[in-house]
Amino acid sequence: MKILLFFTTILLIMGHVSCTTDNVTGITGGSVIINCKYEDNKKSPKSFCKDTDDECTTVTTAQDNLWIPDKRFSMYDNKSVGFLSVLIRNLTITDTGEYKFKAGSKCSEDVKLHVQHEPCCGTLEKQTADLGGTVTIRCKYPETYKDFAKLLFKVQNGSLQSISSTRGATTGDRFFQNVNFQENVFTVTIINVNKHDDGVYVCGVFITFGEISYNSLLTEVHLHITDPTGASDSNIIIVVCVCLTLLLAGGLSFLLLRRRCNKTEGSIPSSHQTNTRDSDEVSSSVYYETIKDSDIGSSAQSPVRLNTVYATAHLPTSPSDRDFYTLAELPKSSTKP
Structure with missing residues (x-):
C-alpha cells in the first residue's frame, strides 16, 4: 500500500532522515503526521510512545492502515522503503509533550509536539455536490504557514493520498488549485464530479526544517455527492x-x-306512515250493525260496508233511562221444549 507517496519521495530525495524531529506544531481540532525513516531492523517491532514520569507509554504500534476512523493514534510501517508515519487526530492541548519512535533498539529519538489554538482551523466541515457538477474545497491556514506547501489529501483505502499541491502538479485534469495569499486560503476546484469523488478530504501543510519533516492537517472536509436525476x-x-x-x-x-342518498330515497315519509297506520286502523275496526226498530225480530243482520266507518243507529221512538247504546238480542223461539 502506498502511504503518503508524495512525502515519501521527498524524504528519499533528501536522503537519510533520522528520528530527531523536533518542535512539531499542531492545531487544536486538527491532526498531525510525523514521519521517520529508518535503515535497519525492518522486521523488528515498531512503536510510538509518549514520555510521562520517566517512562515512555506506548500510544500506538504498527497498523495495517494509517487512517483508522475510530482511533486517534495510528502508525503505518512501509517496510519496502523503511518509512514510519504516525498520525495523531483531533489534537488537544493535553497532547503537547515529548514522544519517541522505536524500531527495535534503534531510532529512539525525541519528538517534541506542541499543540496550539488557531481560530481559522481545526474544524470539520461538510459539503454537497451534484453528480457531473463542480465543487470548490476551501482550506484556510494560519499566517505562520504561508511559506510552506499547501496540500489537499483524500482518504482512500486507509491512506492519505495527495490530489493537489502548491509545490507540484495535481493528480488529474479535473482539479484546479488557487492560493489567495491575502486571505490565507488555499482552494481546490473539482469539475465533472463523479461518484468516486465522494469521501473525506483533509487540508494540510507540509513543513520541513533541514532534517525535520511533518504534516500539519488543518481541516477535514466530508464531501457527499448527490444524483439530481435520482x-x-x-x-x-x-x-x-x-x-x-x-x-x-x-x-x-x-x-x-x-x-347515503339511496337510503334516504328508500325511507318512508312520516306523513305517509301516519296515513298508512290510520288506514290499517279503519280496515281492522269492528263492523257496526244498523239496528232498526222494525227488524228487531229478524235473525239476520246486514254488515256495514268496508267504506263506511260509522253506521247510523236508529234509536227507539221513546227514549228511556237505559244507556244510549243497547244490546240487540236475537228473538227467542216461540216453541217451548
Missing part, C-alpha cells in the same frame, strides 16, 4: 402517490355519499 425520480414518485391517494379518497367519498 432526486427528480423520487419527486415524481411522490407526486404520483399523492395523486393516487387523492383519487382513492375521492372515489370512496363518492360511494359513501351515494349509499
Whole structure:
C-alpha cells in the first residue's frame, strides 16, 4: 500500500532522515503526521510512545492502515522503503509533550509536539455536490504557514493520498488549485464530479526544517455527492402517490355519499306512515250493525260496508233511562221444549 507517496519521495530525495524531529506544531481540532525513516531492523517491532514520569507509554504500534476512523493514534510501517508515519487526530492541548519512535533498539529519538489554538482551523466541515457538477474545497491556514506547501489529501483505502499541491502538479485534469495569499486560503476546484469523488478530504501543510519533516492537517472536509436525476425520480414518485391517494379518497367519498342518498330515497315519509297506520286502523275496526226498530225480530243482520266507518243507529221512538247504546238480542223461539 502506498502511504503518503508524495512525502515519501521527498524524504528519499533528501536522503537519510533520522528520528530527531523536533518542535512539531499542531492545531487544536486538527491532526498531525510525523514521519521517520529508518535503515535497519525492518522486521523488528515498531512503536510510538509518549514520555510521562520517566517512562515512555506506548500510544500506538504498527497498523495495517494509517487512517483508522475510530482511533486517534495510528502508525503505518512501509517496510519496502523503511518509512514510519504516525498520525495523531483531533489534537488537544493535553497532547503537547515529548514522544519517541522505536524500531527495535534503534531510532529512539525525541519528538517534541506542541499543540496550539488557531481560530481559522481545526474544524470539520461538510459539503454537497451534484453528480457531473463542480465543487470548490476551501482550506484556510494560519499566517505562520504561508511559506510552506499547501496540500489537499483524500482518504482512500486507509491512506492519505495527495490530489493537489502548491509545490507540484495535481493528480488529474479535473482539479484546479488557487492560493489567495491575502486571505490565507488555499482552494481546490473539482469539475465533472463523479461518484468516486465522494469521501473525506483533509487540508494540510507540509513543513520541513533541514532534517525535520511533518504534516500539519488543518481541516477535514466530508464531501457527499448527490444524483439530481435520482432526486427528480423520487419527486415524481411522490407526486404520483399523492395523486393516487387523492383519487382513492375521492372515489370512496363518492360511494359513501351515494349509499347515503339511496337510503334516504328508500325511507318512508312520516306523513305517509301516519296515513298508512290510520288506514290499517279503519280496515281492522269492528263492523257496526244498523239496528232498526222494525227488524228487531229478524235473525239476520246486514254488515256495514268496508267504506263506511260509522253506521247510523236508529234509536227507539221513546227514549228511556237505559244507556244510549243497547244490546240487540236475537228473538227467542216461540216453541217451548
